Amino acid sequence: MFKKYLFLSMVLVFVLSSLTLAAEQTVVEFWHGFQSGRVHEAMNEMVKHFEETHPNIKIKQTLVAWGKINDKVLTSVAAGNPPDVARGWSANIAWASQGALESLDEFIKDDPEWNPEDFWPQAIEQSTYEGKIYAVSPSVITNVMFYNKDRFREVGLDPEDPPNTIEELEEMNEKLTVAGDNGEIEKIGIVPTISAIDNWIYAFGGKLYDHENKKITANHPKNIEAFKWLKSFIDNYGVENIQAWIASNQSGQFGRWNPQGPYYTGELGMWVIGQWNYNDIMEYGKDMDFGMTYIPSPDGWPNTSSRLNSNFYYMPKGAKHPEAAWEFLKFLSGEYFMRHFVATDAVTPARKGICYDEEFVSNNPWIVPVRDKLMPNSRAIPNSLPIINEYHGQLNAALDMVVFGEKTAEEALNALQAEMEKELKRALE
């Protein structure tokens, strides 16, 4: 008898306590991939700070490998059991057209604290699909050109005067390149095709998509020009030699986390990559003297532009606690988070104001060239295009065709244009 009462009372206590807990606290499911190291700890700190300032919300973090997070969120949406908030990239905006994201417009409308005008316009552009905002951005990444000053000195170039135009880039490349008798490349100035191809498309003034007229612009005359330049650049050294260099060095993202990687040994003089590479250099290329500049273009500064990509936090379709999730999303795109978390990764805070803040600038000196020379000209990748993945993939295949001489730049890009127009029409049906 006693046992029975004890059991019943325990059940009662359990039910009551969980009821009161539920009344007090909403649990927000949060999926991200900051699994280890300084970013992992920093994220824990951020969550702790959020919970202290929002006692009625509890954050349940689930760690998902970066390579798997998109698939997992997508299948959880399909299964009707998604997290409330997930971390992603601007490419996730393509899900808006498929109905996998909750629109944030309702929350933004009623919230005086969150104002799109406070952000870099490119970040807002990337999180918008058909006029509605579907994600918040903590940070944006522009692509920049890093160059090895030591290597510049070795060959008698002025380390404070990196190339401004394509012509200068070619001249300096010539000096920085060392090839064996059989054409095998030992050292090289720049290998433009190891960077995302749209970098060069934007630098040449081309574009992939015309937002105003909603038209694919794969065969834009400037795109063709960029492809022609890439082809002629590679032909100077022989496509086999360049491809062999790439295949020999590409493991581990070209040795990004390896002090013996080509970025840090002088084997590569200049490279175009996301600004986050700054932190890698600080860690793995400690002894190297390096500079950071904008991407050279045919006419040089200021007629250049680089590729910009935003990081995202978003609410998947069917999130169970939208109000609490919005509170958290606001925090993740707020000043505190940007000052303390975003800066650990050498990426640009999505709120423009912070980039001009004295304290932030003195702690993060790299922001000045990024802010002044890169951001004004950066172009957002048109990721809201539902076919953007395929588009990028086929753009690379088209460049392969051109580089190996299978097709001319016009042929390859005209074919791509037709193909992508067809795909886009199909996707929007």
Add this chain to the structure above:
Amino acid sequence: MKAFKNSLKLLSINKMSNEKRKDFRNGILFITPWLMGFILLVLYPFFAALYYSFTRYNIIKEPRWVGFENYIELFNDPLFWTSLYNTFFYVGVLLPLATILSISIALLLNQKVRFMSAYRTIYFMPVMVPMVASSIVWMWILNPRFGLINGILNAVGIKGPGWLASPEWAKPALVLMSLWAMGRTIVIYLAGLQDIPKQLYEAARIDGASPLQATFHITIPMLSPIIFFNVVMGLISGFQYFTQAYIMTGGGPMNKTLFYSLYLYRNAFSNLKMGYASAQAYILFIIILFFTAIVFKFSNRWVHYG
């Protein structure tokens, strides 16, 4: 056909005695876990994919019926033909090479030499390496500048190709790697070789047959059921070739290693065209069925069941 009718007869539960019925029930119970797995994880997806192949489906939105549109579009898709060609090339080059080579190696490993078990182990070892790991290792072996193969070629004064980076050499490089991992077929051939009765060779020797004659008139015919089995299995796995290409080349350069399954995977999980990918899967299914049927049809001409 007769066997099928017999098994149907076995299933007519009404006519069974009580004891037999009990056995039948217990039998079904015992295989239930497998049966559930088979129905849920194989049979259901198999038919679901058939349904999806007639729809537009991106996982999130409800599938929309489009009839044969996916199939029609596939036949107009240049990448579909590229991937089909690449896959046929791979199977067409690999299968004959692999068959000849693995039989030859099995014959060698069947000799009575010292350290034979060590040799056998060595040839089988690649099979035990996980595919992903061996792919990474092979990326280094094939590395144009620092790789083992080009290192050897360099030493004899040949400038090796770019292998995975070269449109001409990428597919042959992958074939080469698959040849390295033939251990499983070799072991099956070896087992088959040891099943051949010794007296056949003795009789042949008394009749004055040379070892070469014995190989072609005794060993190969006696081995033919095993060859048949390995060819069919090789056909099936060759058409589904995926992992190595996915890891090592991702389909490049110039789509020269975009194999059928890789393109299918890309459409399904990267481009989110599940319906389209399902149609691709069914075409692959029909292709494999067709080629397996052909091999079966002509098997009576060359397969001898001793």
